[in-house]
Amino acid sequence: MSESASTPTPAKSMDAIMALCKRRGFIYQASEIYGGINGFWDYGPLGAQMKKNLRDAWWEDMIMRPCWGRNGPDGHPVQCVPVETRIIQHPKVWEASGHVGGFNDPMVDCKETRGRYRYDHVSVFVPENGDAGDKPVFAYMGDTPSEARQRKKAEKTFGAIKSVALSSLPQPWARVIAPDAEKPGSLTEPRMFNLMFDTITGAIRDESNKAYLRPETAQGIFVQFKNVIDTTRIKVPFGIGNTGTSFRNEVTPRNYTFRSREFEQAELEFFCHPDESADWYKFWRDFRMEWWKAIGLGGDGGGNLILREHEKDELSHYSQGTSDVEYRFPFTAPGFGELEGIAHRGNYDLTQHQAHSKVKLEYNDTERGELLPNGSRRGEKYLPHCVEPAAGLDRGVLALICEAYTKDDSRPSPEFMKFHPRIAPVKAGVFPLVNKDGMPEVAEKLHTELSRKFWRQGMIETDAKQTIGKRYARMDEAGCPFCFTIDGDTLTNQTVTVRDRDSGQQQRIGIDKVAGFLSEKLAP
RNA sequence: GCGGACGUAACUCAAUGGUAGAGUGCCAGCCUUCCAUGCUGGAUGUUGAGGGUUCGAGUCCCUUCGUCCGCUCCA
Numbered sequence: 001m002s003e004s005a006s007t008p009t010p011a012k013s014m015d016a017i018m019a020l021c022k023r024r025g026f027i028y029q030a031s032e033i034y035g036g037i038n039g040f041w042d043y044g045p046l047g048a049q050m051k052k053n054l055r056d057a058w059w060e061d062m063i064m065r066p067c068w069g070r071n072g073p074d075g076h077p078v079q080c081v082p083v084e085t086r087i088i089q090h091p092k093v094w095e096a097s098g099h100v101g102g103f104n105d106p107m108v109d110c111k112e113t114r115g116r117y118r119y120d121h122v123s124v125f126v127p128e129n130g131d132a133g134d135k136p137v138f139a140y141m142g143d144t145p146s147e148a149r150q151r152k153k154a155e156k157t158f159g160a161i162k163s164v165a166l167s168s169l170p171q172p173w174a175r176v177i178a179p180d181a182e183k184p185g186s187l188t189e190p191r192m193f194n195l196m197f198d199t200i201t202g203a204i205r206d207e208s209n210k211a212y213l214r215p216e217t218a219q220g221i222f223v224q225f226k227n228v229i230d231t232t233r234i235k236v237p238f239g240i241g242n243t244g245t246s247f248r249n250e251v252t253p254r255n256y257t258f259r260s261r262e263f264e265q266a267e268l269e270f271f272c273h274p275d276e277s278a279d280w281y282k283f284w285r286d287f288r289m290e291w292w293k294a295i296g297l298g299g300d301g302g303g304n305l306i307l308r309e310h311e312k313d314e315l316s317h318y319s320q321g322t323s324d325v326e327y328r329f330p331f332t333a334p335g336f337g338e339l340e341g342i343a344h345r346g347n348y349d350l351t352q353h354q355a356h357s358k359v360k361l362e363y364n365d366t367e368r369g370e371l372l373p374n375g376s377r378r379g380e381k382y383l384p385h386c387v388e389p390a391a392g393l394d395r396g397v398l399a400l401i402c403e404a405y406t407k408d409d410s411r412p413s414p415e416f417m418k419f420h421p422r423i424a425p426v427k428a429g430v431f432p433l434v435n436k437d438g439m440p441e442v443a444e445k446l447h448t449e450l451s452r453k454f455w456r457q458g459m460i461e462t463d464a465k466q467t468i469g470k471r472y473a474r475m476d477e478a479g480c481p482f483c484f485t486i487d488g489d490t491l492t493n494q495t496v497t498v499r500d501r502d503s504g505q506q507q508r509i510g511i512d513k514v515a516g517f518l519s520e521k522l523a524p
Numbered sequence: 525g526c527g528g529a530c531g532u533a534a535c536u537c538a539a540u541g542g543u544a545g546a547g548u549g550c551c552a553g554c555c556u557u558c559c560a561u562g563c564u565g566g567a568u569g570u571u572g573a574g575g576g577u578u579c580g581a582g583u584c585c586c587u588u589c590g591u592c593c594g595c596u597c598c599a
Contacts (some may be wrong), residue, residue: 013594015536023535023549034535035572035589099599109525109596117596195599213599251597254532259598338598412559433557465551476559488557497558504559 014330017405018256020415024052024477026401027257039253039261040508046478049425049458051397055243057295057422058106058266058391063241067287068479068524073279080239080268081232085220087245088201096356097349099196108166109188110178117141117179122166124176125154132158136175136184139166144300157482197247213247221269222349226361236363236384237272243393255331257398264393269386270477274347277385278320281344285323288342288389292325295492296400304328304403306336306419318348327399339399340391347383354383394425404479411504412469417479420504421521426480427458428518431471433487435464442486446496446511453515457522476501482521484514
């Protein structure tokens, strides 16, 4: 999450949004009848369809027709192919990727201040000769206020001091004063926080069969890079996309579905020549921002969405650039929470997997290298660079829900969901104005027709009970963009009214034009 | 993992240690020719779970699970 000084819109009530999501069947707590399970959430009927719509939109706009048919920075159409890789990979995949090392951070807690510190980040000021005798020594965290404060105290006690790692001191640390504590001896022994879930493959429970649930889908793509090259005719530059579930054993799942322990990612790894990678990075970064706006996060002039370029010191050593698409969630406002990261990863991952697997992953680019007398090129072998737009689909759903949630007490239906028609789980409602005089029959016929044509995109609902106002209000709450109503005139002139969710305004169109109308509105 | 707050119907919330309720929603029927506000009736709870104190616990105590806030974490 990051802060920004731009003008914040008044934060919506997260409690109201969560209540609506439960009430209307967007999101349920996982295993709710057993008391729930921390960090896991299920989708109800509307949520499941909505998330599918988001996933489909990503699949269509990133893989099947990338970037809406636009050319890339090389002047050619962007090319991408899909894969579907497994949650469980060979354990060495995660050693190569650095996750096995980096995901196991020992922590120490301070019993006095309740502070928690990365064990390997804690340093200690001790006397220069290393012998503190019976006196306490002073722990600190680099680059925090504790450093200067503890340095001052240490110098007062010992005069000349030096800094050593906490890990170099023998336990228990009875004479160590924790970074923000007053008294010595408050630090616990280091404890491991396993951020990757593990499991055992095979029937025999044996540590040697230990496997991990993936913390990201990306590695499955890198691991299959060579197969994709070898078994398709696709050429660099191109992308490989993958959607699927990942797991992170978050220390503190928080903020509704925002930080869940099980979540779905939509990741593209776009491979290109090193010389072109900076251009592709900028291209994808800008397109991804544009895409989120196009599916419904562009409200308020897009003011709740920002593209945040990482500072140089935030970047991994191999990266030439990383940006986050961030949304101003009600629980992060006035700050922002990450929806998607677009990272220039260089050839780090392919290099790692090549080294660990001992399999050559170089690409033979036959369109580069010196021109030969026969008119062909000598070719150039290289490890492609990679640009990675990695989106969180569950976070996307949550952002779209937060953005869509609208409270307007001047409306008959004060709470409604302003979903983009492409994302809305319910695409249309078909109602008889009153439940008699032949109207229900006409409505049922139109409902059947629309259902047959649009079931791939979402639900078409119908309802003849209660007043028309109540039925419109129900549709507003579900975020259904259009309602078609059969009234007395329909029976004589074959027209229906179309009600627009956001304005409440109506127009009449021919009943035979309804499918065409809807089709046009649902297009990307 | 620590500290704090909270947990009652599908939702929002009441209930002095003394018979678990309301509004909304939902269902049925009636009435209804365009925006939840017309009428009648109906269903729904082991008060998150488990234990304890008490003649009696939604209420007090303990344990546990979950949610929210802060710390921490966010590779």
